Amino acid sequence: MxxxxxxxxxxxxxxxxxxxxxxxxxEISPDNFSxxxxxxxxxxxxxxxxxxxxxxxxxxxxxxxAKSSLHARDIEVIxxxxxxxxxxxxxxxxxxxxxxxxPLVKKVxxxxxxxxxxxxxxxxxxxVGDHYExxxxxxxxxxxxxxxxxxxxxxxxxxxxxxxxxxxxxEPNCMVDG
Numbered sequence: 001m002x003x004x005x006x007x008x009x010x011x012x013x014x015x016x017x018x019x020x021x022x023x024x025x026x027e028i029s030p031d032n033f034s035x036x037x038x039x040x041x042x043x044x045x046x047x048x049x050x051x052x053x054x055x056x057x058x059x060x061x062x063x064x065x066a067k068s069s070l071h072a073r074d075i076e077v078i079x080x081x082x083x084x085x086x087x088x089x090x091x092x093x094x095x096x097x098x099x100x101x102x103p104l105v106k107k108v109x110x111x112x113x114x115x116x117x118x119x120x121x122x123x124x125x126x127x128v129g130d131h132y133e134x135x136x137x138x139x140x141x142x143x144x145x146x147x148x149x150x151x152x153x154x155x156x157x158x159x160x161x162x163x164x165x166x167x168x169x170x171e172p173n174c175m176v177d178g
Contacts, residue, residue: 043172045125059149071148072139131159132174
């Protein structure tokens with residue numbers, strides 16, 4: 001029975017990888033991905049007009065987390081010109097306070113050991129190594145966590161393999177069109 005479940009799991013992995021837009025050939029190969037450590041310096045780029053990125057910070061690359069998360073405090077939803085925005089302060093755990101106002105993408109319900117929590121979702125540029133994308137982050141209180149930024153599978157699944165043995169293997173080095 002154990003072998004049958006393992007075979008079904010592997011078939012699901014192959015099916016999900018072949019269906020990914022970032023892997024049109026469907027080939028499972030380390031050559032299709034960059035390899036990073038479980039902790040890497042990343043660049044947050046809240047606004048393309050402020051390039052180069054003004055926030056470079058160590059982040060946890062967590063394959064166990066479905067979504068990426070950003071430490072935010074003083075979260076406030078505001079409405080201007082028929083658009084909902086989220087105003088918050090990103091605290092980088094190194095004394096840096098970065099006020100941001102970004103469009104509210106959506107609200108999501110996150111399951112945790114302590115129960116469900118509703119979080120706001122924003123989109124901003126994220127650079128890991130040489131991979132850049134406009135990326136979705138949930139806003140949460142990560143004040144008790146070592147790293148204020150958690151990069152989850154929603155970013156990693158198309159771009160990276162994560163080594164639990166290594167950390168700080170690359171610097172953010174992305175080419176971003178304004």
